[in-house]
Amino acid sequence: MRKFMPSLIFFSFLLLLWEYIVKAFQIDKFILPPPSAIFEALINSSLLLLEHSKYTALEAFIGFSLAVFAGMVLAMIISLITAVKKTLYPLVIVSQTVPIMAVAPLLIIWFGYGLLPKVMVVALVCFFPITVSLVEGLEKVDADVIRLLQAMGANKFQVFIKVQLPAALPSLFSGLKISATYSIMAAVIAEWLGASRGLGIYLTRSMHSFQTEQVFAVIIVISGLSLAFVALVEGAGRMLMPWYYKKHSVADQK
Amino acid sequence: MRKFMPSLIFFSFLLLLWEYIVKAFQIDKFILPPPSAIFEALINSSLLLLEHSKYTALEAFIGFSLAVFAGMVLAMIISLITAVKKTLYPLVIVSQTVPIMAVAPLLIIWFGYGLLPKVMVVALVCFFPITVSLVEGLEKVDADVIRLLQAMGANKFQVFIKVQLPAALPSLFSGLKISATYSIMAAVIAEWLGASRGLGIYLTRSMHSFQTEQVFAVIIVISGLSLAFVALVEGAGRMLMPWYYKKHSVADQK
Amino acid sequence: MSVLSGEVHLRIEELSKEYMIKSKQGYAYQRLPTLENISLEVSRGEFVSIIGPSGCGKSTLFNIISGLEKPDAGKVFLQGRDITGLRGKVAYMLQKDLLLPWRSILDNCILALELQNVTRSKARQQAMDMLRELNLGDFSANYPAQLSGGMRQRVSFVRTMLAGKEVLLLDEPFGALDAYTKSEMHDWLTDSFQKYRPTVLFITHDIEEAILLSDRIYVLTPRPAAIRLQIGVDLPHPRTRDLLVRESFVDIKRVLLKELFN
């Protein structure tokens, strides 16, 4: 905690400066609201924000989970079956450049309204970092460890379960963290395509009713949710990979 | 090239399947156009697409360049000055969760509808991967190499120029590649905020006049531009870091 | 070639192996003969070292014995049974410790047993016993990253021995350790092997190490590897560090130095 003190102090200073500038230059509230107004908006609409957050978080969570599932399955198939790797993996890599935001409106045409297209937008956004990081994790396992297990008589599946998968966990989790970072934003964008509730709706409504301080408030909520989600993933990582975080503690200097 | 044959064959097969399904089930063209119609649209509007692409590519390029400049300067300051690192870097990390898409509309309120806000959206999107990857690259330099140079009498600046910077290049370039991947899409999204030309405009015009095949065509163009941009960055990397790509060629087996 | 003592445990018969490698331009292939007609024998409980120049084909030989690769010609027999190309018949240990960082020391040790479908609790019991016996019991719950290089290599030994195979192939297990740690490891290994008496085939670059640990030493030629010489080491047991400067030791060393460096 103490580690972040300088940042917090600096950040507070920035807020004060911002407040001062807005006041000193009499900047219109709808152009740039002062932090105090944003804070007020945050408090005043906290219930409303909570309500909307629930939907957005739900969409993000389902989409993320779907991406985790699909990404992991695909990554495993890719790394277990060489033929699939050769045909599919280059396509997966190239498809990262497909603009998901441009495809999203089509998703609505295909899957209609409701939860599905939102979940799919989130899943598409989250899918690539997860798949690519897991494939890379599975690939970069020390070849000698694999040879060791083979010499012990292990088959391909055993090598995969006992070595490749656990070895790929740190890489997978770095992908998961990237995905978690973007998942909330992806849900918000998906809501722009059509929804009746969620932070995306709150955001556009605030924007269109000229309440810039609410726009900032919702931006803060989105950041906060994203951070919380990343922290959750990080926590899961610490649970699943104690060895990864426990390095150098006993017998460090014998 | 031969390496990608299986993928290409598989992809062609997918296209044929798609064509067949659309024809067989008589799917409406505006719901899912067949690849042939998309290809036709691509040919028919190639001049128009080229024209729009020019603007989008320009926005992306300027924004990307700005991000490279700003990101590199910030990363260097962060890694050279410990106090700055302590105060600024946590903020940089946290600010990655700020939804740029939600901030973008504010940018045009502040900076008007010209090139500036578009360039800024692109720059914001590109900024974080570049900064973070360069900081990480600069940090993970082998401490012993730094000690060696210090023992030779090098000062902090010389260590930075002669060791840290070149050692961080591969990491920087992986950040640059990520940024390049997203830069075109960022420009397209920025155009949605208000523009008179560019692929973003083409995209919405097509979408709103029910010409789904044109939507697909522009998605292909966006992907293609993104790929080209990434390839350019990769090429620059090969020029600047021949040693990184030249590993294991002479004296490999003595 | 004669059997020095007891029953023949591992026998290798006229192994030959050739690799095909890409030429520099990467278009044509080129033959790389690596093993040439290698025959050797190891008796039960015997410790046999193999020394030879870098890249002569020592590891290739082990890869074939362990079944990881197939020879072009020749056969491998374990207690008279042909095991050429079969995996899981002998225990193999490499220079790097190759411990799995996500498993505790104890769970690293039971890896081979797990693959043989021994129940986990039984395997753990067995591993714990051996760790205790070799004074590693205190570390059983730690992760590999928490141990020093020397300790990790000891655990790797335990894992190899726990595989339950009677023949151990050790490929330069001390190559990455500094001279001081290496010396400690020799003492530990001599102790441990006295307790378990496995049949060992041991690759090393270090002549002193070979003499100190072995009953017999094979010297290989440069690539393609063939057997240049075998020499019995008739020194008293247990062998301590003092031996290094004993006349009889230095005599063997002189022979080996001469064979290796010209």
Next chain:
Amino acid sequence: MSVLSGEVHLRIEELSKEYMIKSKQGYAYQRLPTLENISLEVSRGEFVSIIGPSGCGKSTLFNIISGLEKPDAGKVFLQGRDITGLRGKVAYMLQKDLLLPWRSILDNCILALELQNVTRSKARQQAMDMLRELNLGDFSANYPAQLSGGMRQRVSFVRTMLAGKEVLLLDEPFGALDAYTKSEMHDWLTDSFQKYRPTVLFITHDIEEAILLSDRIYVLTPRPAAIRLQIGVDLPHPRTRDLLVRESFVDIKRVLLKELFN
């Protein structure tokens, strides 16, 4: 302690050093005495080795001589001048080759010269000359990753010598090489140093290596390091591999083994 020959080049006077380290819980600090009152001398052109148990403080000693760290007490003199805490006065080489992967072999060699503001073309000329002299000229345009470990370590030597400092501190330069490559390196080093005759202070764990290369050897105690013994090596030059099994060599080895291992 006596000067063995000629003028004193490097003199260390009663160095002491203590680290403060965090205790396991990370709340309190704990004193870690590392060097205790170390004095030693090296004459011009002399090759002096330092051996001692792992972690006793050998690298710490070099860090102080090179100016990377400051001693708690004591001084370092170069040709009678106090250089305590000054950097860039001696050349320092570590176990890892630490070549910069983005520089060609030639440009790696001129690193120290560059830092001394020698013009690049002049530095390159000088480096090229030395590389040629030491039969490394063919590799000058290659990148480090294209060379084997042994070759890289040779280049690292050249870089150290090109720093233009008359005293070289070598910290286990062969610690990471296999026994065979190490032996080749000894020959190469003996040759090279015969040409340039630098003053050398050399850390090693390998007793044979120390005897083979040195004029004199200091043995250190376990941490905190103090000088336990110094021994002169009175063997004829050039020293070849045959020496290893010569009586006089083995005698010195016997003394050192005894000092180190009890």
Next chain:
Amino acid sequence: NNKQENKEGAKEPLIKTAVMLDWTVNTNHTGLYIAKEKGYFEQQGLEVEILEMGDPGPAQLIAAGQLDFGISYQEQVTNARAADIPVVSIAAVIQHNTSGFASLKEDELERPKDLQDKSYGGWGSPMEHAVINALMKKDGADPEKVNYIDIGAADFFSVIGKQIDFTWIFYGWDGIRAKQENIPLNIIMLRDFADFLDYYTPTIITSEKLIEEQPELVKKFMEATSKGYEFAIEHPKEAAEILIKHAPELNKDLVIESQDWLAQQYQADAPQWGWQEKEVWERYARWMKDQDLLPKMIEIPKAYTNDFLPLR
């Protein structure tokens, strides 16, 4: 008088200005493109950039001083004024509200009361509830019995018939499109069932500040724009071609037929194109306030003006 000024002005450098649309370019915007293509803007000494789509929309940009003109609609202007955003409507692009609730002909939804027990596909704005409530109450039906489903930005054609019985469309675009696709529709036009819903959409807006500081610029802009729309009214076919020339991505047939239909709608029964009536502004704002859609009542005379329409 005006023309002389223009000729002199033409020699001076053109004044740069811009107008931002409310959506993707469509036939509602034709007049602007004609004014640009035919050189009407240039005659007024203006160089006008036409910007498409904006999130947050032109109103804020104009209020922030980043933009001179924009296309908006009466609801937005009313909302903006209620939030003290000083934008002013300076012309009605179309005289009457051309939107309505569309359903498939076979479902026989002909009057507001037919909507009872049906499913509405909307985007979840309180405005939709208010409008549907108002229409159905007037027609003697129970508005509580409409099933609201969110379809967001999905368009009419992709959702109609799939759990959705009716949606809100603009006849001039989606309605024409349905006609072209041979999908027979019933459309309950808002203006046919409630006059307070016959509001101006779209309208052209600018800021109070611009009106105060550069009234000439506003005047010139409206002069050219009016000419553009008047041309569109006279020559719908040519107008369509000009629009297609500037936005070739659009569906050509749709543009031509939509243009043809809109030619009758731009001016309709008004004295001249762009004319706005106080009553329309008044009754709509009053209704919004009554429905709790406005935080406070606005000052009607400040919300719009006919002052910048050319004398006809």
